[in-house]
Amino acid sequence: MYRSHTCGDLRASHNNQEVTLSGWVQKSRDKGFVIWVDLRDRYGVTQLIFDEERTSKSLLEQARSLGREFVIQVKGTVIERASKNPNMPTGDIELLVKELTILNKALVPPFTIEDKTDGGEDLRMKYRYLDIRRNPVKNNLIFRHKVSMEVRKFLSNEGFIEVETPYLIKSTPEGARDFVVPSRMNEGQFYALPQSPQTFKQLLMVGGMDKYFQIVKCFRDEDLRADRQPEFTQIDCEMAFVEQEDILNVFEGLTKYLLKEIKGINIENFPRMTYDDAMRKYGNDKPDIRFGMEFGELNAIAQHKDFSIFNDAELVVGIAVPGGAAYTRKEIDALVDWVRRPQIGAKGMVYVRFNEDGTYKSSVDKFYDEADLAKWAEVTNAKPGDLICVLSGDANKTRSQLSALRMELAQRLGLRNPEEFAPLWVIDFPLLELDEETGNYHAMHHPFTSPKPGQLEMLDTDPGAVKANAYDLVLNGNEIGGGSIRIHDKEMQATMFKHLGFTPEEAKAQFGFLMDAFQFGAPPHGGLAFGLDRLVSIIGGQETIRDFIAFPKNNSGRDVMIDAPAxxxxEQLKELHLKLDLKA
Amino acid sequence: MYRSHTCGDLRASHNNQEVTLSGWVQKSRDKGFVIWVDLRDRYGVTQLIFDEERTSKSLLEQARSLGREFVIQVKGTVIERASKNPNMPTGDIELLVKELTILNKALVPPFTIEDKTDGGEDLRMKYRYLDIRRNPVKNNLIFRHKVSMEVRKFLSNEGFIEVETPYLIKSTPEGARDFVVPSRMNEGQFYALPQSPQTFKQLLMVGGMDKYFQIVKCFRDEDLRADRQPEFTQIDCEMAFVEQEDILNVFEGLTKYLLKEIKGINIENFPRMTYDDAMRKYGNDKPDIRFGMEFGELNAIAQHKDFSIFNDAELVVGIAVPGGAAYTRKEIDALVDWVRRPQIGAKGMVYVRFNEDGTYKSSVDKFYDEADLAKWAEVTNAKPGDLICVLSGDANKTRSQLSALRMELAQRLGLRNPEEFAPLWVIDFPLLELDEETGNYHAMHHPFTSPKPGQLEMLDTDPGAVKANAYDLVLNGNEIGGGSIRIHDKEMQATMFKHLGFTPEEAKAQFGFLMDAFQFGAPPHGGLAFGLDRLVSIIGGQETIRDFIAFPKNNSGRDVMIDAPAxxxxEQLKELHLKLDLKA
Structure with a gap:
């Protein structure tokens, strides 16, 4: 038996007990006549004491030989500490060691195993097994486990069945790029790893499974942006005989349950906002509503003066920055530079100081008088002391630029408190999205999303205007999940594929099994998927999903710890009927 | 709202209530003046009634148009049935329908959606979504969900943390064949899908995670035997600061818990048997101990007579078949033929009838008298009325042949009751296994298994004799899991790789990250993995894992429903820097 207790167990009530502990040497302090060693395991830290009076000389020497991160086992007596440490759960006691066994030595770790480490990201990833010893990472993984357990408990209690769908499936050119897996037994053929279990969960609905869920890995071979992973985890759900309202209710319930169980936070009903409203008010389909700064559209009151930039613009739109009237000229210039950076892409920014005394001072005083600016303040809901920032141009681009500015300023103003939670359903998403490069429409959610009843005909006349019963759950400005009511009729699915540019042959080759299934009694159904990595990181009060993944990959899709891919x-290639086709 | 109740909900207490149901038409009976329709969903079946007196003519006509597996919604009043059906939970009531909506029509299904279907395996797999509507398959999937939930609950309560390990890892030539995944971003390189998360769980132990588990998909590109799947699910566990005893206790606890919670069966402590004993007594490292028929070795008493076949044999070994003395000559000849089939490979079989009257009659009476045969009976534990079957030859082969005969006879005798559960720990497995073709030793469990303390030196002198703290949990003659105490010392791991035929360079290239990790304070650790598919099928009282997998693959590794691989x-190949290298 390696231990009778963990390093987090012992209290004053254990005084005088003989115990055995195992763990890692966190640090030691050698005062000559006495040596203290902090012994650490997953559960905590316990102070060990060796001293000249009560410890044999050889044991004292042995203690002296211990290095950081050595793995040891100690037997001894729990004693009261001379000076207690109220900041440690085990701070009332220490262990007077009688026997010490070194279970494994350790090289000096490449970074300190402390809450605040001196290790950079790269080093921590290469030695991730050491990084995991650190409380922040360890606690994130335990937190993730807890969230997953609670998700399963909630959904299982709601009657959902977790069904494992296959990982070796079929590649479809639609959507993001698939990872593929060459088949040895089926020469020249490939499996694909699922981007999501979408078609399988729909087939489970056709199969009468009614309420399905799965916490499941999904795979996308995309060029990795920051905080994207080639493999990620989804809470995947589907329900039959439901309308949008039923689905929103269940997953609003799940989210409330998690916030309550895990964070102790009660949230009443989640607000809902249409996609169109979200774009108009926040320039974004995942608005952070922990703070205001809603968009005010100024076309009606700012155009048709002599300011040609506004007159030529499709959209003139502003936000009020709380307290921003106090910004110096230099600070405002910096803001203008910020929106003009290539990542944001605005041509410039008009601003109005709404001074505490009620007067206005703007960068366009030549064109607008105080009465004009007062109207701007009204529309942007500015108060004395605020700064009104106004962008203009192409409507979509301008909204996106102003949204970026809004988020940046909120961050600077401390309005994005990670311990405050503001969920929001964004509903009535468009069915299709215009690809501005190709001029083609593609499915905004995926090709299985059903248009709103009665809007099917509009696919021919005004495809961009067709709405779907498609919805996203947004939390603190992050999309944590989304879903839709699906098509369950073969003809409608065929029509949909046609509008997405599939020939009937292509549709049949790729999704024939699904359309066949729809002929054998498919129930109305819909569902949703939450991104577990994102959900956990937001509820955990952090922004980086990598911190909640045990063994993440870097931005080139590499696992630098095991050095994969490789x-x-x-011979292996030959068995798979493959040759490399390298550029060099 | 598609339904107020499910098709399994309604009872006499609902009489006179207005309800809405949705589901599939199971069948209908049209008596002209009255039509009954059985409506089915995941939860049960409810009888609908339409009759001339209380139903409008148009509704009656609509009911008459319903085909099998149509998806419908009905509104109506719950009424008492004229003739109750005590075999149906809803058999006291029926629903007098007032409104009927056809939600989706259905083609006639290719096989009947009944507990006993007329569909063969191939057809059921192609239309698996229809197969899942059948109670046996549906209930198996729900059963699997329940087992998974209980596993997670138990392990979580024991302090285990479920950590997700990556699916895109690195290929290693050791062991079974990997499925590989070409990397687009890392030209010419490949990920591999994990055969198990072995090295990652060991790194989690180095990372201090202490008690890890994961219910996780694993992948092996093997030629598929019956009831093997290229992707399968494992309950994967690892613990640090433990000895074998700690691990066996936890997972014996888990198995007892499952049998208790799921089957209501209490099992006391699990028996343990060494690998050597299992091979000697049952000719098999996963003996079914629901019945006796233990092997009796007859060398000492049957050799050195004039029967040269026995005299030349390395092993002479028999079993007593209960009641077998009553077999006719023809039946016994058929048994001899059975063991001589190529799959079994015995050259012949000697038999002894131990008659009810205490006399003996054998196929070798020329060489052995009654006193000899009485000793055989004693050693094989035969009773009057039994048949003693004796095989001889090479020890390993003969044991394996007799084991097959023992299982076959037990099956015929009805001794393998699927509702009886006989778990067994088989312990002290050999560390290495001789590959008879190449003459090389390879790891019996895997290269990370530690030899028993003090046996490391024997690797040089008598490698086949080295034992490991490696163990299997056997349930009803099936290995449901296995594991070992691992190596946690870099030098020992290097020695182990050397004995397995790795050069130091190969070991470093493939497992350098693990050996590096062992230098930074690796704790003693060990673990185990259960095969979930197998566990679920055995606890479910069935033998075929395919029946417990939602979307299984066939013996060529194909998913015939979606037609993958494909x-x-x-263009996709080019992006992956690959060319096909086909034979034709």
Whole structure:
């Protein structure tokens, strides 16, 4: 038996007990006549004491030989500490060691195993197993486990069945790029790893499974942006005989349950906002509503003066920045530079100081008088002391630029408190999205999303205006999940594929099994998927999903710890009926 | 709202209530003046009634148009049935329908959606979504969900943390064949799908995670035997600061818990048997101990007579078949033929009838008298009325042949009751296994298994004799899991790789990250993995794992429903830096 207790167990009530502990040497302090060693495991830290009076000389020497991160086992007596440490759960006691066994030595770790480490991201990833010893990472993984357990408990209690769908499926050119897996037994053919279990969960509905869920890995071979992973985890759900309202209710319930169980936070009903409203008010389909700064559209009151930039613009739109009237000229210039950076792309920014004394001072005083600016303040809901920032141009681009500015300013103003939670349903998403490069429409959610009843005909006349019963759950400005009511009729699915540019042959080759299934009694159904990595990181009060993944990959899709991907044998390639086709 | 109740909900207490149901038409009986329709969903079946007196003519006509598996919604009044059906939970009532909506029509299904279907395996797999509507398959999937939930609950309560390990890892030539995944971003390189999360769980132990589990998909590109799947699910566990005893206790606890919670069966402590004993007594490292028929070794008493076949044999070994003395000559000849089939490979079989009257009659009476045969009976524990079957030859082969005969006879005798559960720990497995073709030793469990303390030196002198703290949990003659105490010392791991035929360079290239990790304070650790598919099928009282997998693959590794694997575009291949290298 390696231990009778963990390093987090012992209290004053254990005084005088003989115990055995195992763990890692966190640090030691050698005062000559006495040596203290902090012993750490997953559960906490316990102070060990060796001293000249009560410890044999050889044991004292042995203690002296211990290095950081050595793995040891100690037997001894729990004693009261001379000076207690109220900041440690075990701070009332220490262990007077009688026997010490070194279970494994340790090289000096490449970074300190402390809450605040001196290790950079790269080093921590290479030695992730050491990084996991650190409380912040360890606690994030335990937190993730807890969230997953609670998700399963809630959904299972609601009658959902977790069904495992296959990982070796079929590649479809639609959507993001698939990872593929060459088949040895089926020469020249490939499996694909699922981007999501979408078609399988729909088939489970056709199969009468009614309420399905799965916490499941999904795979996308995309060029990795910051905080994207080639493999990610989804809470995937589907329900039959439901309308949008039923689905929103269940997953609003799940989210409330998690916030309550995990964070102790009660949230009443979640607000809902249409996609169109979200774009108009926040320039964004995942608005952070922990704070205001809603958009005010100024076309009606700012155009048709002599300011040609506004007159030529499709949209003139502003926000009021709380307290911003106090910004110096230099600070405002910096803001203008910020929106003009290539990542944001605005041409410039008009601003209005709404001074505490009720007067206005703007960068366009030549064109607008105080009465004009007062109207701007009214529309942007500015108060004395605020700064009104106004962008103009192409409507979509301008909204996106102003949204970026709004988020940046809120961050600077401390309005994005990670311990405050503001969920929001964004509903009535468009069915299709215009690809501005190709001029083609593609499915905004995916090709299985049903248009709103009665809007099918509009696909021919005004495809961009067709709405779907598609919805996203937004939390603190992050999309944590989304879903839709699906098509369950073969003809409608065929029509949909046609509008997405599939020939009937392509549709049949790729999704024939699904359309066939719809002929054998498919129930109305819909569902949703939450991104677990994102959900956990937001509820955990952090922004980086990587911190909540045990073994994440870097931005080139590499696992730098195990050094994967890697080259494989020619023999292995041959068995898979493949040759490399390298550029060099 | 599609339904107020499910088709399994309604009872006499609902009489006179207005309800809405949705589901599938199971069948209908049209008596002209009255039509009964059985409406089915996941939860049960409810009888609908339409009759001339109380139903409008148009509604009656609509009911008459319903085909099997149509998806419908009905509104109506719950009424008492004229003739109750005590075999149906809803058999006291029926629903007098007032409104009927056809939600989706259905083609006639290719096989009947009944507990006993007329559909063969191939058809059921192609239309698996229809197969899942059948109670046996549906209930198996729900059963699997329940087992998974209980596993997670138990392990979580024991302090285990579920940590998700990556699916895109690195290929290693050791062990079974990997499925690989070409990397687009890392030209010419490949990920591999994990055969198990073995190295990652060990790194989690180095990372201090202490008690890890995961219910996780694993992948092996093997030629598929019956009831093997290229992707399968494992309950994967690892613990640090433990000895074998700690691990066995936890997972014996888990198994007892499952049998208790799921089957209501209490099992006291699990028996343990060494690998050597299992091979000697049952010719098999996963003996079914629901019945006796233990092997009796007859060398000492049957050799050195004039029967040269026995005299030349390395092993002479028999079993007593209960009641077998009553077999006719023809039946016994059939048994001899059975063991001589190529799959079994015995050259012949000697038999002894131990008659009810205490006399003996054998196929070798020429060489052995009654006193000899009485000793055989004693050693094989035969009773009057039994048949003693004796095989001889090479020890390993003969044991394996007799084991097959023992299982076959037990099956015929009805001794393998699927509702009886006989778990067994098989312990002290050999560390290495001789590959008879190549003459090389390879790891019996895997290369990370530690030899028993003090046996490391024997690797040089008598490698086949080295034992490991490696163990399997056997349930009803099936290995449901296995594990070992691992190596946690870099030097020992290097020695182990050397004995397995790795050069130091190969070991470093493939497992350098693990050996590096062992230098930074690796704790003693060990673990185990259960095969979930197998566990669920055995606890479920069935033998075929495919029946407990939602979307299984066939013996060529194909998903015949979605028709995967499949060919992919040349463009996709090019992006992956690959060319096909086909034979034709």
């Amino acid at each position: 080259f494989i044998d020619n | 060919f992919i575009d040349n």
